Amino acid sequence: MTFAPTGGGVLLAAQVQGIAPGAHGMHIHTNGACANGPDAATGQIVAFGAAGGHFDPGNSRKHGHPGDPMAVSHAGELPALQAGADGRASLSYVNAHITLDRSATSVLGRTVIVHAHPDDYATDPAGNSGARLLCGVIEDSRPTIVRSRTTLEGTHVFPEGIAVDPRTGDAYVGSTSNGDLFRLRPGAPQAELLQIGGAVGRQGAFGMKVDGQGRLWVAGGPNGTLSVVDTTTGNTLGLLKAPQDPPGFLNDLVILSDGTAYVTDSFRPVLYRVRTTASAPAALEPWLDLTQTPIRYQPNQINLNGIVASGDGRYLLAIQLVTGQLWRIDTRTKAVAQVRMEGDDLKDGDGLVLAGPTDLYVLRNAPNELARVRLASDWSSGRVEHRLTDARFKYPTTAAIGKSGLMVVNAQLDRQKHPPALLPFDVVTVQLPP
Template identity: 45%
Template sequence: MKRLLSLGLLTLTGTVTAQPAPAPLSATAALLDAQGVKTGSATFTQVGTGMQISVQVSGLTPGMHGMHLHEFGRCAPGVDAPTNTIVPFGAAGGHFDPGRSGNHSTPTAADTDGHGGDLPMLMVGADGTGRLRFTTVKSSLTGMNGVLNRSLVIHAMPDDYKSDPAGMSGMRERCGVVTRTGSGNVARDYLLPGAQDFPEGVIYDAKRDLIFTGSAATGDIYAIKGATGQVGVFSRGGALGRSSALGLKLDAQNRLWVAGGAAGTVSVLSPDGAPVAVLETPKSPDAYVNDLTPAPDGNMYVTDSTRPVIYRVTPDLKLSAWLDLNTTPVRYLPGINLNGIVATADGRYLLTIQLNTGDLWRIDLKTKAVKKVMGGLTRGDGLLLDGRTLYVARNAEQVVAKVALSADYGSGNVVVQEPLRGLRYPSTLATIGTQMLVVQSQLDKLQGGTPETPFRLTRFNKF
């Protein structure tokens, strides 16, 4: 986790005293046997882009034991996919494979050639105790190959480093969930009921204490009670062209606005979920209406991630192309371009993030002048603006970035990249009281792979 060095106050002599750098990101795992008894532990410490792992465990058969990081943070019985039988610690899933290699290999193979969770073997002595300390660059505590809230599993037999899926290393004998040290800023999770929900957008209605989130896969919109977590369906997808629900916003009339993705639509729902309007952008096979924001001028501004245009919806629900981005410094490239968008409280600007380049842009609402604020925010998805602080959900990077902006919103710098206790493709953010919400969308699993269920939204303290 990167943090800017904070500077202390000026002393009487005029010198500046630097405060100690924050401790490296770290985590632990209590290693349990099949009866749930703790027989050892592992520690994880971020070292540059890699991770140092120290393991100590007892009660194992002397000799070499395969050891791997697994996909899910669950040390419980579950189905072993190759045999379709219930096995100890089967709920941990298969090997962690961020590069989607589909291939078991050596601990030094690139993630595109082997599992990111492939680790060195553990040597257990005659007394049944094994100890190992090593550093891996295949996985990390943060970023695309982050292992927070995943599992470390020790097997009964040696690893041949070639046989799929687990190197012929036999039964799972020990398991521990990788738990971040000092992750007290997470307040709670809100769980969704569907096995294929893939939530994307989020907004909070403080008047009714309701959290709204929409499914990128089905267009369903859920309403969640903030105090209790009770979930209900607010509006079913599939109707009126809404097969997907991406960005969500509330307007001054408490109507819910929904970005419709590839359908190219903006839907407006009444406070009770009834359809008010479905606004269509020009027909195109390349449409991807992604996010939207109300501005103090009463208009709603809308991004399209594949067509270089920002749309505007006026208070009388008239949609039109407001800004042709081809006339600006913004250059659309293959993939997802402009995504999250927010309006500044003073009504002067829009801020929007270009996901595939990592560029943050400022747009003058009066002159339409476009200025690059900063780069380096690749995979930036949803935005949340709090005064001069901008929070960016960086989906594949699996962090929320905190950006300090200048007084005119024209420049900024990253203050911290926060993985919380392990994020799964965070897409959007919302304020809930003095705290925040982040959607763990798992959109990387939408077209293939096994999502971690139940899907969740996480409520956390601002940082």
């Protein structure tokens, strides 16, 4: 089955075999998974139920005929497949309501389902078309830098941060919407739940890092908390709180080789510090008042966000998302200087990843871009060497280096007030250029 853009929309060409003679309903479904899952009408677990309901970007919530306006019908409605006595069927159809881009009407990453019975184009929600016989994920055939994908169960996860434990290769991802924490084991296609959020004083999970003892440190965003979690048991070992007058937003952190951690606050102009080597971590220390530096916080905006450190711990590097400025912070003198970027735009820069002493990757969320920056040896300046993008990027926020490449979190935070552009949520592993 192929999908191709055409003047009137998207041309779908299908060749199916091995089905019973007669008519079979066929639809585009919302989610990008063909696993078993709950049926939209009955709630019972059925084959390919994880594909969800019919693709309905117009939010019509009505079952109609193929080609009907999106206000009164699902955009995913397709004509029936007519199978002959040999069990073969073919179909060529132009759907004017779908696209192959990054918009809300895109079908990339969604699924096509063939049903056992014909669709009556009237009965909600599925046209009384019976069991799901065949399922396939609509993949982009264009060249991609994505090598693998790990999915996260849940329709409202909106993941943001990621950390990798170098000892085991396990990665950890958190939900911004409720603070759930997930473990991603190397090679596993789906993440497993490590800890449920909320009950441990953390309603959201943002930046995170694993310390030398294998503990997971999680920034709580608007909760103003920093959690310490045992990755073996999933238990919370400690909860540190930053002052919330005025309210802050603990966004990301970096842990130096000596165990010192620095934490960014995107709302309050302060950089925090904490010693992760202590058996019972003390309160967060307001280490640097940023109002006394060249950094100018903009109210009601995301300011300092992603942060990394040099191998010797001498310098920190943080990005100010709203302006795109990179800032170098000297941990010895507390001196702050802007990194000269020769006019290169890094606005909407979110997470930072160091792939070498002077090799920096900047995750730009709204542009769906991974910018590779070559830094000067003293981090005083830099230039963008590559701008990598991919159709599988969905508002990427952060990344971490895993055993198979760079693990990029598709947060979809731009869809928090709307249905996600793609389900399940995922983390994609990217092969980086040499």
